[in-house]
Amino acid sequence: MKKVNLAIVGATGAVGVTIREILEERNFPVAELHMLASERSAGDRVQFAGKNISVKNLAEFDFEGVDIAVFSAGGAISKEYAPKAAKAGAIVIDNTAEFRYHDEIPLVVSEVNPERIADYKKHGIIANPNCSTMQMMVALKPIHDAVGIEHINISTYQAVSGSGQKAVEELAKQTAQLLNAREVTNEIYDKQIAFNVLPNIDVMQDNGYTKEEMKMVWETHKILEDDTIGVSPTAVRVPVFYGHSEAIHLKTREQISVEKVKDLLQQSEGIELVDDMSQLDYATPVTHASGKDGVFVSRIRKDVGLENGIAMWVVSDNVRKGAALNTVQIAEILVKTYL
DSSP, X not given: OOOEEEEEETTTSHHHHHHHHHHHHTTOOEEEEEEEEOTTTTTOEEEXXXXXXXXXXXXXXXXXXXXXXXEXXXXXXXHHXXXXXXXXXXXXXXXXXXXXXXXXXXXXXXXXXXXXXXXXGGTSEEEOOOHHHHHHHHHHHHHHHHHOEEEEEEEEEEOGGGGOHHHHHHHHHHHHHHHTTOXXXXXXXXXXXXXXXXXXXXXXXXXXXXXXXXXXXXXXXXXXXXXXXXXXXXXXEOSOSSOEEEEXXXXXXXXXXXXXXXXXXXXXXTEEEOEEGXXXXXXXXXXXXXXXXXXXXXXXXXXXXXXXXXXXXXXXXXXXXXXXXXXXHHHHHIXXXXX
């Protein structure tokens, strides 16, 4: 692949750091790498491919000459600076929710709908889905292609890293407080997260669902290009540092056997099947997903309460595949096919 000039906005954040690590791991063809952050972080130095790179102030940066700009610094930053980067000629890959629901901006999971990357030409921007939607789409697309999906009932068990580094620190702090018989304090979440579960992620909507739950509805319809699929989500924050888990129950349009589902998933890119309950072989965030690239699928079974029903357990690292890896995979496709 040809070498390209790449900019990472939010370079010092958790996703930005992971993007940098994955670029290096996958030998991404970087000609020049620009590390961008707020004025507070400008001047810091970070390592990439054996070199020290100075972090630059985003507010003062000129995107002229940048081929691909990756944004992972929050929706407000993307809203202000992503269109400027695109206008300067960079192709923007955005990790926030700012552009996901724009009809003319593609929402892409690299293993699911890579053909939609071509639509970047309309606005110069490609959106990355929500991390929970992303792992679900990787697991369900082979089934949808084979027999169609009529309805998805999903409950998520989401790690605190989905709320940022301060949430990771809050879980660690509360755990230490409890184990030392001290009073628990909380700032990031409205209730204690240590040894607890919170069925409240993002802003409550008028219909009684949270925005996190509605993201899974909106994004499933857009990615699979089928608004007729029913999606019934419940999103829950759990005291896990890294790795989201999902209990998924499907009603397929045509009947499909458990064996056929396993065959389809075993042959699909990005999926690792971990499913032998006779040996207690199943995926968890800690034992399989954390720090790994794959989407791990376990406990595939017939849904005993649903005609044409299939149930499964899906686990993935929300920072890696849920954000950073998919970003790099989209960038690789851009370099190989479009630049």
